[in-house]
Amino acid sequence: xxxxxxxxxxxxxxxxxxSGQATRKxxxxxxxxxxxxxxxxxxxVLVCLSLLVVYPFLFAIWISFTDRTVGAEGRFIGLGxxxxxxxxxxxxxxxxxxxxxxxxxQTLKLAAGLGVAVLLNQPIRGRRFWRGLVLLPxxxxxxxxxxxxxxxxxxxxxxxxxxxxxxxxxxxxxxFLSTKALAMPSVIVATFWRGxxxxxxxxxxxxxSVPRELYEAAAIDGAGAWQRFHxxxxxxxxxxxxxxxxxxxxxxxxxFENVWLLTQGGPxxxxxxxxxxxxxxxxxxxxxxxxxxxxxxxPIFAMLALFVAKLLQEE
Amino acid sequence: MAHAxxxxxxxxxxxxxxxxxxxxxxxxxxxxxxxxGVPAALPKAVGTFTYWGGLIFSEEANTMxxxxxxxxxxxxxxxxxxxxxxxxxxxxxxxxxxxxGTMPDxxxxxxxxxxxxxxxNRLEPxxxxxxxxxxxxxxxxxSADSATNPKDFGGKRYGVPFGTSGNLLNRRDDLLSAAxxxxxxxxxxxxxxxAAAVQRPPKYYGMGFALSNVGDGNLTTSMLQSWGGRIxxxxxxxxxxxxxxxxxxxxxxxxxxxxxLFPPGVTTWDGAGDNTAYQSGQAIFIANxxxxxxxxxxxxxxxxxxxxxxxxPRGPAMRVAPQNPNVRAIPATGKNKQLAKNLLVYLADxxxxxxxxxxxxxxxxxxxxxxxxxxxxxxxxxGLLDLALNGTPPGFPDVANAALAEYETNFxxxxxxxxxxxxxxxxxxxxxxxxxxxxxxxxxxx
Numbered sequence: 001x002x003x004x005x006x007x008x009x010x011x012x013x014x015x016x017x018x019s020g021q022a023t024r025k026x027x028x029x030x031x032x033x034x035x036x037x038x039x040x041x042x043x044x045v046l047v048c049l050s051l052l053v054v055y056p057f058l059f060a061i062w063i064s065f066t067d068r069t070v071g072a073e074g075r076f077i078g079l080g081x082x083x084x085x086x087x088x089x090x091x092x093x094x095x096x097x098x099x100x101x102x103x104x105x106q107t108l109k110l111a112a113g114l115g116v117a118v119l120l121n122q123p124i125r126g127r128r129f130w131r132g133l134v135l136l137p138x139x140x141x142x143x144x145x146x147x148x149x150x151x152x153x154x155x156x157x158x159x160x161x162x163x164x165x166x167x168x169x170x171x172x173x174x175x176f177l178s179t180k181a182l183a184m185p186s187v188i189v190a191t192f193w194r195g196x197x198x199x200x201x202x203x204x205x206x207x208x209s210v211p212r213e214l215y216e217a218a219a220i221d222g223a224g225a226w227q228r229f230h231x232x233x234x235x236x237x238x239x240x241x242x243x244x245x246x247x248x249x250x251x252x253x254x255x256f257e258n259v260w261l262l263t264q265g266g267p268x269x270x271x272x273x274x275x276x277x278x279x280x281x282x283x284x285x286x287x288x289x290x291x292x293x294x295x296x297x298x299p300i301f302a303m304l305a306l307f308v309a310k311l312l313q314e315e
Numbered sequence: 316m317a318h319a320x321x322x323x324x325x326x327x328x329x330x331x332x333x334x335x336x337x338x339x340x341x342x343x344x345x346x347x348x349x350x351x352g353v354p355a356a357l358p359k360a361v362g363t364f365t366y367w368g369g370l371i372f373s374e375e376a377n378t379m380x381x382x383x384x385x386x387x388x389x390x391x392x393x394x395x396x397x398x399x400x401x402x403x404x405x406x407x408x409x410x411x412x413x414x415x416g417t418m419p420d421x422x423x424x425x426x427x428x429x430x431x432x433x434x435x436n437r438l439e440p441x442x443x444x445x446x447x448x449x450x451x452x453x454x455x456x457x458s459a460d461s462a463t464n465p466k467d468f469g470g471k472r473y474g475v476p477f478g479t480s481g482n483l484l485n486r487r488d489d490l491l492s493a494a495x496x497x498x499x500x501x502x503x504x505x506x507x508x509x510a511a512a513v514q515r516p517p518k519y520y521g522m523g524f525a526l527s528n529v530g531d532g533n534l535t536t537s538m539l540q541s542w543g544g545r546i547x548x549x550x551x552x553x554x555x556x557x558x559x560x561x562x563x564x565x566x567x568x569x570x571x572x573x574x575x576l577f578p579p580g581v582t583t584w585d586g587a588g589d590n591t592a593y594q595s596g597q598a599i600f601i602a603n604x605x606x607x608x609x610x611x612x613x614x615x616x617x618x619x620x621x622x623x624x625x626x627x628p629r630g631p632a633m634r635v636a637p638q639n640p641n642v643r644a645i646p647a648t649g650k651n652k653q654l655a656k657n658l659l660v661y662l663a664d665x666x667x668x669x670x671x672x673x674x675x676x677x678x679x680x681x682x683x684x685x686x687x688x689x690x691x692x693x694x695x696x697x698g699l700l701d702l703a704l705n706g707t708p709p710g711f712p713d714v715a716n717a718a719l720a721e722y723e724t725n726f727x728x729x730x731x732x733x734x735x736x737x738x739x740x741x742x743x744x745x746x747x748x749x750x751x752x753x754x755x756x757x758x759x760x761x
Contacts, residue, residue, distance in 0.1 A: 069431070069435060070432070071413045071432060071436075072435040084759075088755070089752070155578075156517060156578065156580075157595075172517075177580060177583045178579065178580045178581070178583045180737050262583070264527060264529060264585065266582055267527070267582035267583050267733050268730060268737040269730070280528075282410060283724040284720070284721040285406070285410060285432075
């Protein structure tokens with residue numbers, strides 16, 4: 001019966017059954033039919049992804065090779081935009097700033113995220129409350145969060161300055177955001193604060209899935225707290241760490257509000273990052289250049305994604 | 316058909332009226348004759364007529380504009396959608412709309428954006444509307460005329476000015492008068508000396524001028540020009556920033572910074588930095604187009620009474636006080652161009668504009684608008700009138716072309732100042748680095 005149904009389904013409309021051989025060619029096995037159905041079901045998603053992700057992505061790469069401005073097609077100029085950018089001091093500062101910002105912020109998030117997650121996984125008093133509280137920075141709209149940080153950093157009337165002056169730790173106000181040496185650390189602290197709850201929650205979820213028996217077995221074998229963390233906890237949540245690292249790195253690199261609301265990339269490009277530079281490029285309606293700034297981040301993301309994928313595969 | 320009393324019979328009057336209407340419609344493509352609610356011989360709207368207005372600090376002015384446009388639509392049976400856009404986002408919104416082919420039927424914009432869009436033929440020429448409005452309102456003020464001069468836009472006009480904006484010097488008259496300075500400073504150097512004498516840091520500082528990567532930071536370009544420095548040559552093709560006047564300006568401003576005349580944080584101020592500093596009593600001088608005045612009038616009458624407004628001071632070479640007429644423009648892709656032109660004429664109505672200026676922070680653009688009472692009664696508006704009449708054209712003394720616009724959007728002058736006050740580079744190095752970046756921009760536009 002199954003075979004008969006399959007013939008009926010797979011025969012093209014209007015096709016005639018001329019011989020048994022032809023019929024066998026048109027017949028699909030159950031597995032093949034399931035595969036076909038699978039492809040049909042994912043097809044709409046693939047089409048959507050192609051339209052909404054692949055096309056704009058490829059289009060952005062294409063226009064980065066043109067001198068396109070808003071409203072004008074532009075012409076192909078090869079690597080002209082990239083050459084122009086590489087020569088610009090702002091772009092050179094941007095590369096370094098992005099590496100520093102992302103590198104330091106991710107390291108801090110990893111350390112704090114893991115530490116707080118392990119702590120919140122313990123049977124401590126008010127655990128639910130603390131778990132809710134730690135989510136607050138993540139739940140807060142980015143705009144509100146970074147404006148608040150800007151007020152905290154303010155040289156006149158800012159909370160940090162009031163505390164420092166009040167405690168007599170400094171003689172005069174500290175200009176956190178306008179001093180070259182302090183601007184990037186200030187942006188890093190605010191960015192870290194806003195983003196680390198995502199790590200905590202992700203790690204916490206992963207920690208709760210580690211079988212308790214593993215810890216019990218390790219304890220019986222005489223493993224101490226550090227050894228249990230190193231040999232049981234870390235390997236068990238490794239895949240979550242990698243995925244969170246990948247996602248968060250992409251988000252942090254693409255972060256715009258943190259820098260724009262705190263420093264606008266200043267002072268003197270001390271905190272200029274790729275998204276802010278691309279935004280400024282767009283202010284001049286020079287889409288080609290702005291696209292080149294954005295696309296220049298692509299190799300970094302691609303390498304990171306491949307690296308994480310490889311590690312996950314090994315697992 | 317003449318009657319005994321010398322009048323015309325009813326049928327004759329009807330025929331004449333009909334003929335007159337037809338003539339009027341033919342001779343009046345913009346439909347201004349129907350502006351006061353007379354049924355218009357205008358094309359039917361294709362879809363909903365969309366207008367993007369520029370959001371300003373006065374809620375009353377924003378509401379007035381929306382209601383006026385809706386009234387226009389109601390009188391003509393045109394479905395209207397008015398979207399007020401934060402002017403900081405106009406470039407992004409317009410860029411996206413141009414690329415997506417979703418531009419509105421008409422919109423407000425600044426001269427720089429008009430320049431960039433007109434270069435790519437994205438705007439409809441509006442010479443006819445410009446001439447008509449000018450003719451009906453006693454002519455355009457020279458500042459409005461020159462800001463849209465066809466010679467700068469490939470032979471056509473692409474915008475109809477509706478309000479002049481620009482920076483005025485806001486000063487704390489109470490503090491300055493107490494120190495014997497009753498009149499506004501005439502030069503920047505006088506201003507910095509006054510600031511040094513009167514300021515009491517950390518309570519309040521003398522010079523509340525942004526040195527950051529925001530539009531307000533480009534005031535430093537006007538300062539530089541008033542020292543005799545130039546961004547480009549007379550042809551607008553080559554960057555000529557590296558010059559003795561530029562160095563002299565940079566020396567003055569960085570010495571003022573080193574002397575502590577600027578409030579802390581000016582190198583990373585956002586667009587509201589100077590507003591906040593002045594409104595909280597932490598700055599003696601700021602340059603502002605009027606938003607601070609509106610805020611004080613409403614929220615701090617005491618500080619408003621203690622504040623005075625005047626033109627930007629002179630530099631050693633000249634006074635540079637840029638006035639920038641804001642314009643209404645019609646996208647080339649618009650489906651309701653004729654209606655849009657009609658709306659632009661409708662919005663230029665003297666009574667409406669006189670009421671509108673009461674709340675908006677714009678100076679006049681037409682001769683008929685100069686007599687509006689607000690320009691006599693409000694100190695800020697008197698300053699805006701002065702700016703409209705005596706201010707310098709956009710970019711002056713430089714050529715206000717796309718290269719200069721890109722120089723400004725890259726904030727190269729405030730960044731040059733930052734190189735000295737933040738990076739601690741020498742004036743020589745800061746000027747040379749900025750000259751190189753500036754030349755790279757001018758080279759792209761050759």
